Amino acid sequence: MSRQFYMMPQLNRMSQEEIRHYQEEKLRRQLKYCYERSEFYRAKFDNAGARPEDIKTIEDLRRLPVFMVKDDERRSAQESLERFGHPFGMHLCAPVEDLYLTGTTSGTTGIPTFSYTFTEKDINFIGRQLGHRISWAGVGKGDRVVFFFALGIYATTMTLWGLRGLGALPIDIDARAGTDLLLQFIELTRPTYLACTPSLAEFLIEKAPKTVGKQVREFNLKGLLTTGEIGIAIPEIKKKLEAQYGCRAFDYWSPCGNCMGISCDSEEYHGLHATAPDVCTSYDDLIDPITKEPVNSDLDGAVGEMVHTSLEREACPAVKYAYGDVVQIFTKECPGCGFRGKRAKLIGRADDMLIVKGVNVYPAAIKDIVTGFIPDVTGEMRIVLDSPPPRVIPPIKLKIEHGKHLGQHELEGLGERIASELHSKIKIRPSIRFVPPGSLPRETRKTPVFEKQYELK
Ligand SMILES: [Zn+2]
Known part of the structure; x- marks a missing residue:
């Protein structure tokens, strides 16, 4: 060597x-x-x-x-x-x-x-x-x-x-x-x-x-x-x-x-x-x-x-x-x-870590699994938080951009596949909302992982 x-x-x-x-x-x-x-x-x-x-x-x-x-x-x-x-x-x-x-x-x-x-x-x-x-x-x-x-x-x-x-x-x-x-x-x-x-x-x-x-x-x-x-x-x-x-x-x-x-x-x-x-x-x-x-x-x-x-x-x-x-x-x-x-x-x-029903969940682990569904998803996603982390009242909410080629009728099946993969790998059962490709803001610096609803209220 x-x-x-x-x-x-x-x-x-x-x-x-x-x-x-x-x-x-x-x-x-x-x-x-x-x-x-x-x-x-x-x-x-x-x-x-x-x-x-x-x-x-x-x-x-x-x-x-x-x-x-x-x-x-x-x-x-x-x-x-x-x-x-x-x-x-x-x-x-x-x-x-x-x-x-x-x-x-x-x-x-x-x-x-x-x-x-x-x-x-x-x-x-x-x-x-x-x-x-x-x-x-x-x-x-x-x-x-x-x-x-x-x-x-x-x-x-x-x-x-x-x-x-x-x-x-x-x-x-x-x-x-x-x-x-x-x-x-x-x-x-x-x-x-x-x-x-x-x-x-x-x-x-x-x-x-x-x-x-x-x-x-x-x-x-x-x-x-x-x-x-x-x-x-x-x-x-x-x-x-x-x-x-x-x-x-x-x-x-x-x-x-x-x-x-x-x-x-x-x-x-x-x-x-x-x-x-x-x-x-x-x-x-x-x-x-x-x-x-x-x-x-x-x-x-x-x-x-x-x-x-x-x-x-x-x-x-x-x-x-x-x-x-x-x-x-x-x-x-x-x-x-x-x-x-x-x-x-x-x-x-450590401060991004979420606790869902006593299980420690890192956003990167969720993203890791979701991006495995490219090209059916774009890879862009947010975790929607209704209250400050780390505790999340289940189900954890995800907003995921679907791929360009997918029609509305195909999204339900995709959502089920992603949810079941997340459950089998990191033990969470999310609620997923799909949004059109390109609709989540891209950042030239660090892209946020969370959408903090509680800050918008
Ligand atoms: Zn090496």
């Missing part, structure tokens, strides 16, 4: 056990640093009745409670704004004048938090890791990568560091400029890769012929790089994108610069491969999304909410930070590429 799975040459020669020892050494240094540099983290350790020197192993780390969720980060930012006149939070561990790059999430709820804040050393280290990760998709010198996300002060800006480091030319177009401009720039710059959300990649399939008179296949891309949503983890979506674009679709992520992962060049989707175990312990620390109790992430197939702890970060290291992403972990060697580290499949958000 010629592929170097990790950025650091020595990691490629280590066994998984040796990699864990390597992580633990870094962990001890990082925790000591955070305790000394931030009163926020000092208070967290003290409240948990722990000292950084008590945490010697990943196993010890797992036993610590969660230190931070998004709301804590917002409060931390508010406090540092009031006390020190900056929004980087009380968990900032480096002097504020040493900050080199900052970015926030493109999320639409609450005030922005600057979770992507780096010193020069941080972004150089993470940039190399991001580059290495993207090189799994074959990106290298001379490639032109059209990069279509919200840019500027946003998190995605961080990835441009990695692309430049590879010798590739990022052509960064702010998603807020719209898809007409994007298509025009694709025509002009002839990229070899397109990076965007999977729903935008899907949207372009219909949009390109109308706007530039071309099928997306005629862009002659070497690869699609998608992130931001559960997309190509769904077999029908991966198949559709690869068939239409005539190239491999890769899924990548690195929330807050931690937890770096990318899918491999395989026909089947085998999850996000943890390409940087020297950056964080995210793939090794899971909790139950409801009880917040530790889940053993060394078991193949374990499901839980990821908890992030950085291993080499100066500015805003994460320590026991739960962002709310629920994943399934795979520990066996990847059948597609032979990777021996951990892999994760994103299942949903």
